[in-house]
Amino acid sequence: MRLLxxxxxxxxxxxxxxxxxxxxxxxxxxxxxxxxxDALVPDGAEPYRVVLLDLGLPDxxxxxxCSRIRDRSGVPVIMxxxxxxxxxxxxxxxxxxxxxxxxPYDMGELLARIHAVARRGAAPTAxxxxxxxxxxxxxxxxxxxxxxxxxxREGRRVTVEGREVPLTRKEFDLLALLAQxxxxxxxxxxxxxxxxxxxxxxxxxxxxxxxxxxxxKLALPALVxxxxxxxxxxxxxxxxxxxxxxxxxxxxxxxxxxxxQPATQPPAAGSDR
Numbered sequence: 173m174r175l176l177x178x179x180x181x182x183x184x185x186x187x188x189x190x191x192x193x194x195x196x197x198x199x200x201x202x203x204x205x206x207x208x209x210d211a212l213v214p215d216g217a218e219p220y221r222v223v224l225l226d227l228g229l230p231d232x233x234x235x236x237x238c239s240r241i242r243d244r245s246g247v248p249v250i251m252x253x254x255x256x257x258x259x260x261x262x263x264x265x266x267x268x269x270x271x272x273x274x275x276p277y278d279m280g281e282l283l284a285r286i287h288a289v290a291r292r293g294a295a296p297t298a299x300x301x302x303x304x305x306x307x308x309x310x311x312x313x314x315x316x317x318x319x320x321x322x323x324x325r326e327g328r329r330v331t332v333e334g335r336e337v338p339l340t341r342k343e344f345d346l347l348a349l350l351a352q353x354x355x356x357x358x359x360x361x362x363x364x365x366x367x368x369x370x371x372x373x374x375x376x377x378x379x380x381x382x383x384x385x386x387x388x389k390l391a392l393p394a395l396v397x398x399x400x401x402x403x404x405x406x407x408x409x410x411x412x413x414x415x416x417x418x419x420x421x422x423x424x425x426x427x428x429x430x431x432x433q434p435a436t437q438p439p440a441a442g443s444d445r
Contacts, residue, residue: 173290174198176220178208178237179252180230188224191279197286205229205237212245220247221290225269227253227260235267242268242341246328248289252277265369268341272369292366316351316408319392323351332390342367343386350396350406359403 175197179185182203189199200220202208212220223241227234238249248270253260256274264272270289273282316323320333328344330337339347345367350358360379368378383404387393397407 173221174200174218175286176200176202176208176211176223176247178202178205178223178229178234179226180204180228181226195283203230205232205234205240208237209240212241212247222286223247223249224252224286225249227251227255227264235263238264238267238269246326248292250282250285250289252282270369316354316406319395319408321390321392321395323348330390332392337389339386339389342382343389346382347386347406350404354406354408357399357403357405363403 173196175192177185177188177192177199179188179201180203185201185203189201192199200211202211208223208225212223225234225238225241229237234251234253238251241247241249249268250271250273251264251269252273252275254275255261261272270292271285273285322331324330325348328341330339330344330347346363349363349366363379383396383398387396394407397405399405
């Protein structure tokens with residue numbers, strides 16, 4: 173797995189590169205924000221799977237670098253920094269960082285976080301020509317095809333019946349998450365942990381707004397179903413008209429009528445009453 177390390181402290185970088193290399197990573201070290209952005213320009217080599225980004229860089233602030241990375245690429249970014257205050261953490265996540273780790277950190281935890289974000293941001297397998305294999309393209313859009321929706325994770329593009337639909341980063345991540353397992357209910361807490369990388373408490377309205385916006389932009393209000401009290405799931409089957417059901421069980425019997433009473437005959441002529 174190829175990884176880009178953006179760190180201006182050579183002592184820290186050397187130690188980190190040594191550990192990451194022992195765990196199978198191929199690491200490129202960038203010492204500044206400009207060098208990091210230059211490293212992300214496609215050059216025909218294997219794309220980076222994760223960027224480890226320090227915030228205290230000599231030429232520009234790490235937050236700016238993260239924003240620039242996010243404008244041009246969907247590669248997962250983990251901010252690794254000594255800034256432990258909540259404001260910085262929230263700002264970094266809002267800019268599009270996938271995770272935020274404060275120094276000093278446990279190396280085992282950092283490795284686990286790298287693998288976690290790499291799995292979520294995994295790009296389709298490339299063929300020999302460098303293009304995503306056709307089978308992977310089909311798999312990317314597979315379950316959504318029934319609704320005319322195509323989801324390109326690598327390009328972070330969504331089309332409906334061939335028409336591209338512009339989505340925000342969070343809207344795309346939300347759709348991509350639900351599309352991983354169509355029909356499976358994702359709890360609200362799980363969605364926030366995966367997409368926003370934060371807790372659910374107090375953020376209910378944010379999720380509702382993003383779901384509503386996603387439904388409206390795709391013009392498919394029934395695509396994302398609300399499971400009341402639990403969360404949301406993706407419904408990929410187009411609702412079909414169902415014929416009237418034939419009753420099952422014994423045939424219906426009319427209610428029992430009381431026996432008919434004999435009609436009263438008029439008295440015979442000349443008879444006494």
